[in-house]
Amino acid sequence: MGPKIPGGAPEPSTLDGNCNNAVLLNHGGVRWKNSFRQSPVLTAAPVRALIDEQISIKGSFLPPECPVTVCAQMHSDDGDLWEAFAHYNTNADGTVNLTKDHSVGGSYLGCEPMGLFWGLQPAPCAREGLRLRKKNVETPYVMLLSLLEGHVSPSERQSTELAAVITERWYMAPGVRRTEIRQDGVVGTLFLPPGPGPFPAMLDLWGMGGGLVEYRSALLASRGYASLSLAYIGHKDLPGSLTHINVGDSYFESAFHLLQDHRQVCADRVGIIGLSFGVYLTLRIATKTVVKPACLICVNGPVGSTVKFSDPDGRTEQFESDQKYWTYNDQGHVSFKDVSLPANLSAESKVKIEHLTCPLMYIVGEDDLSASSIESANLIEETLKAAGKSQLFTCLSYPGAGHLIEPPYTPNSRASLWSVKPQKLVTLWGGHPAPHAAAQEDAWKKILDFMERNLRRELLIKKNAGLKVPLCSCTI
Amino acid sequence: MDRKQCCVKLSVQPSRGLMDEKFIVLVQNVFPGFQLTLHALYKCEDGHSWEAFAHYTASAIGTVNISEDPSLGGTYSGVEPMGLLWSLRPVPGSKPWLRMRKMNVQTPMEVTISVYPGYQTEGFLDQVPLAGVVVERWYMAPGVRRIPVTEAGLTATLFLPPGPGPFPGLLDLWGGGGKLVEYRSALLASHGFASLALDYLTAKVTIETGKMVDNQYFERAYKVLEQHPQILSSRIAIIGLSLGTSITLKMAVYSQVAKLRCVVCISGSHVQPVDGSVEQIMSFFNKNAEKTRFNNENHMICRDLLLPIPTDPSLKVDVGQLQCPLLLVVGEDDQNWPTHESAMDIKEMMERAGNSHLLTLLSYPDTGHLIEPPFTPFAKASSFRAVSSRQKLVALWGGETAAHSRAQEDAWRKTLVFLRANLYGGVNTGIASFSNL
Numbered sequence: 001m002g003p004k005i006p007g008g009a010p011e012p013s014t015l016d017g018n019c020n021n022a023v024l025l026n027h028g029g030v031r032w033k034n035s036f037r038q039s040p041v042l043t044a045a046p047v048r049a050l051i052d053e054q055i056s057i058k059g060s061f062l063p064p065e066c067p068v069t070v071c072a073q074m075h076s077d078d079g080d081l082w083e084a085f086a087h088y089n090t091n092a093d094g095t096v097n098l099t100k101d102h103s104v105g106g107s108y109l110g111c112e113p114m115g116l117f118w119g120l121q122p123a124p125c126a127r128e129g130l131r132l133r134k135k136n137v138e139t140p141y142v143m144l145l146s147l148l149e150g151h152v153s154p155s156e157r158q159s160t161e162l163a164a165v166i167t168e169r170w171y172m173a174p175g176v177r178r179t180e181i182r183q184d185g186v187v188g189t190l191f192l193p194p195g196p197g198p199f200p201a202m203l204d205l206w207g208m209g210g211g212l213v214e215y216r217s218a219l220l221a222s223r224g225y226a227s228l229s230l231a232y233i234g235h236k237d238l239p240g241s242l243t244h245i246n247v248g249d250s251y252f253e254s255a256f257h258l259l260q261d262h263r264q265v266c267a268d269r270v271g272i273i274g275l276s277f278g279v280y281l282t283l284r285i286a287t288k289t290v291v292k293p294a295c296l297i298c299v300n301g302p303v304g305s306t307v308k309f310s311d312p313d314g315r316t317e318q319f320e321s322d323q324k325y326w327t328y329n330d331q332g333h334v335s336f337k338d339v340s341l342p343a344n345l346s347a348e349s350k351v352k353i354e355h356l357t358c359p360l361m362y363i364v365g366e367d368d369l370s371a372s373s374i375e376s377a378n379l380i381e382e383t384l385k386a387a388g389k390s391q392l393f394t395c396l397s398y399p400g401a402g403h404l405i406e407p408p409y410t411p412n413s414r415a416s417l418w419s420v421k422p423q424k425l426v427t428l429w430g431g432h433p434a435p436h437a438a439a440q441e442d443a444w445k446k447i448l449d450f451m452e453r454n455l456r457r458e459l460l461i462k463k464n465a466g467l468k469v470p471l472c473s474c475t476i
Numbered sequence: 477m478d479r480k481q482c483c484v485k486l487s488v489q490p491s492r493g494l495m496d497e498k499f500i501v502l503v504q505n506v507f508p509g510f511q512l513t514l515h516a517l518y519k520c521e522d523g524h525s526w527e528a529f530a531h532y533t534a535s536a537i538g539t540v541n542i543s544e545d546p547s548l549g550g551t552y553s554g555v556e557p558m559g560l561l562w563s564l565r566p567v568p569g570s571k572p573w574l575r576m577r578k579m580n581v582q583t584p585m586e587v588t589i590s591v592y593p594g595y596q597t598e599g600f601l602d603q604v605p606l607a608g609v610v611v612e613r614w615y616m617a618p619g620v621r622r623i624p625v626t627e628a629g630l631t632a633t634l635f636l637p638p639g640p641g642p643f644p645g646l647l648d649l650w651g652g653g654g655k656l657v658e659y660r661s662a663l664l665a666s667h668g669f670a671s672l673a674l675d676y677l678t679a680k681v682t683i684e685t686g687k688m689v690d691n692q693y694f695e696r697a698y699k700v701l702e703q704h705p706q707i708l709s710s711r712i713a714i715i716g717l718s719l720g721t722s723i724t725l726k727m728a729v730y731s732q733v734a735k736l737r738c739v740v741c742i743s744g745s746h747v748q749p750v751d752g753s754v755e756q757i758m759s760f761f762n763k764n765a766e767k768t769r770f771n772n773e774n775h776m777i778c779r780d781l782l783l784p785i786p787t788d789p790s791l792k793v794d795v796g797q798l799q800c801p802l803l804l805v806v807g808e809d810d811q812n813w814p815t816h817e818s819a820m821d822i823k824e825m826m827e828r829a830g831n832s833h834l835l836t837l838l839s840y841p842d843t844g845h846l847i848e849p850p851f852t853p854f855a856k857a858s859s860f861r862a863v864s865s866r867q868k869l870v871a872l873w874g875g876e877t878a879a880h881s882r883a884q885e886d887a888w889r890k891t892l893v894f895l896r897a898n899l900y901g902g903v904n905t906g907i908a909s910f911s912n913l
Binding site: 038039041042046047048049050053061142144146161162163164165166167168170173174175194195196224456457 | 483485486487490491492493494497505586588590604605606607608609610611612614617618619638639640668896900901
């Protein structure tokens with residue numbers, strides 16, 4: 001009983017290349033002519049993972065010391081094709097292991113176990129100025145991972161594919177509950193971890209791009225924290241025009257209280273995380289309003305408002321109304337960086353950092369082209385030092401990372417479409433692929449660790465140290 | 477209790493896994509020495525609730541890791557990473573003699589795992605746990621395609637792995653209960669084998685005409701695999717359980733059409749009228765129906781129907797003529813079929829014929845009849861309606877929970893190694909490479 005050519009296939013042709021045992025079949029795909037060799041296999045583990053989990057990708061039963069390409073393809077929620085690829089040379093035992101081996105070309109170089117995920121870029125045919133952001137967090141990203149013969153590009157996948165595996169990457173762990181919140185004037189989405197609780201919680205704030213951004217909250221809930229994504233600009237359910245912030249301090253107090261008062265949330269374990277303009281809001285809520293967050297996490301944002309106020313409660317004019325600090329590169333892409341330079345902020349909009357009473361972690365991308373993060377971090381550090389509160393401050397600073405330091409293993413956009421009216425405007429975020437990816441991975445771990453220490457363990461430590469602590473308002 | 481509840485951390489990794497994948501259950505942030513109970517709850521498709529529980533004592537650093545720490549009591553004991561799944565049993569007050577079988581393989585099994593304070597044994601659902609998580613267990617890996625097959629009069633479902641292929645093919649045969657049982661095929665496809673689950677007792681054609689399928693039905697199923705553009709016609713095997721083994725051995729030895737690379741026979745026998753049809757095989761069993769025994773609980777023991785193993789060669793598949801590797805899996809406490817005795821006879825026949833190098837025998841003590849993919853609840857006995865008799869009885873399958881569950885895990889792993897070696901390996905691989913086993 002010898003090897004048979006699959007029925008229906010005409011005379012197969014032989015591929016050129018170092019490993020010319022491969023046979024191209026007419027229905028696509030490649031089979032090895034020499035049947036002494038086991039067919040190539042591509043495995044990924046786990047095949048269903050959370051976005052912030054590592055996936056081990058391995059190719060096996062390949063010829064030794066041969067060029068292969070591993071390629072990833074997926075569609076965004078908007079239907080755009082994103083892809084990444086890397087060139088490897090198989091080991092002496094006919095394997096390629098992305099957790100150990102080095103890419104010699106493609107979307108990334110060197111040993112990058114998750115490079116196929118953070119190295120994703122819009123396919124050549126895609127629209128310009130794209131940024132990968134999951135809108136529907138209840139469905140996974142479905143990624144096709146393929147093992148290709150030779151050092152090729154994804155466009156050659158059909159004719160060189162040896163094996164494939166499909167992985168799903170989720171923002172929500174099983175059992176996480178998503179609830180739309182339209183209550184007490186608050187516009188947001190609440191994510192609760194599975195289980196009875198009560199849980200520590202986070203209020204989740206994004207930037208001037210507006211809308212309701214859910215994916216970070218979904219992940220935090222998957223890590224055991226109740227999390228409320230809050231909209232404050234650019235959402236149809238908010239009052240007034242889409243281009244102004246029409247909600248003031250009382251809005252953010254309501255949102256915080258909503259979270260605190262939830263029967264499944266530990267009232268004294270509620271923190272705030274903010275990115276970009278969300279940083280200013282985070283600092284303002286913590287120092288100017290009645291609420292008392294347990295800890296703060298600030299990513300690349302200003303210490304004062306970058307938009308003119310229209311009232312003392314923080315409602316603002318339109319962000320585009322003041323463009324004097326906007327700068328442009330040769331391609332006409334705009335950088336908002338100087339807008340948030342502390343020296344350019346109005347004195348009355350600057351937050352009184354010295355009034356801070358809880359731990360603060362500030363995360364800086366040193367290549368941030370959208371905000372003056374380095375200067376902002378320095379100012380915060382100096383102010384807290386002067387107030388004798390240095391122990392509250394932790395700063396993480398990442399060379400080569402840009403503005404959009406988001407959950408790990410997702411691609412960074414160095415620039416993306418900011419607006420289409422009155423004319424098309426592309427804004428610069430900054431960040432170079434590999435260092436930005438490393439920053440996201442490291443920052444996320446440290447963010448979760450910071451939350452663990454301040455929202456879960458903190459009371460225990462204080463208790464052991466004999467300090468008086470408020471009783472948790474949740475009863476068992 | 478003054479322990480701050482929001483500190484207790486419970487996690488299961490992976491939270492979405494395949495049915496045959498192991499997970500790690502971890503409890504953190506409890507006091508050192510804290511006594512707790514881990515509990516699993518599963519509501520199956522029929523609406524029945526299943527639970528398992530185990531008692532643990534937290535380590536010096538306030539953790540419990542089920543993969544490393546021993547259960548001190550509950551529905552399982554000792555270090556059993558997957559005990560919360562295989563020791564699941566119907567909750568008190570449930571209908572008796574249930575068996576858990578997932579028929580919809582496109583959705584996952586959702587298990588709620590919780591941690592309770594102290595060593596508890598009941599009333600879990602009346603209490604609020606300290607923490608709880610949900611774990612998904614999938615029969616289908618992402619990208620596995622499920623394709624109903626009705627051509628050539630067949631009632632079947634084909635599962636194709638993701639990727640360009642072509643893939644080796646498997647014909648998947650279950651036993652006397654009939655129906656189209658897909659979960660093993662779905663899992664096999666998740667491991668890279670195109671797998672065709674075939675209903676041969678309650679097939680559409682049988683329901684409509686009242687006639688049992690003939691031998692050509694199986695050969696047509698084989699041809700579906702052989703002719704499929706994404707399946708390697710030279711790499712086809714059959715996996716059969718119980719009555720499915722009878723069909724498997726018959727085809728392997730007597731079919732002119734089926735060219736098989738290897739076969740896997742679980743909990744079955746070679747005893748049957750040689751090359752008889754399904755109908756003839758079943759009436760052969762029924763002829764000996766008076767040998768059916770019942771134990772104290774009135775559970776039906778059928779193993780004697782085929783005993784003693786006949787010496788008449790017309791009543792046994794001539795395994796001496798087998799030309800491909802055979803993996804034979806039997807439970808030594810099988811109360812439904814005399815699989816252990818059959819295995820001994822098969823071995824002897826093959827030794828006499830000189831082809832015993834093709835035989836790999838896995839024989840498991842305290843293991844019963846239903847040797848299935850691992851990490852699902854064990855059933856020592858369950859309600860059974862045989863297609864032939866149409867009577868509803870409780871069949872005794874045999875086996876002890878822990879030993880049987882361990883056997884399933886071991887047998888499944890070795891089955892995959894055997895299939896990979898024979899279906900993915902080189903031309904001259906006659907026998908599986910057992911250094912891997």
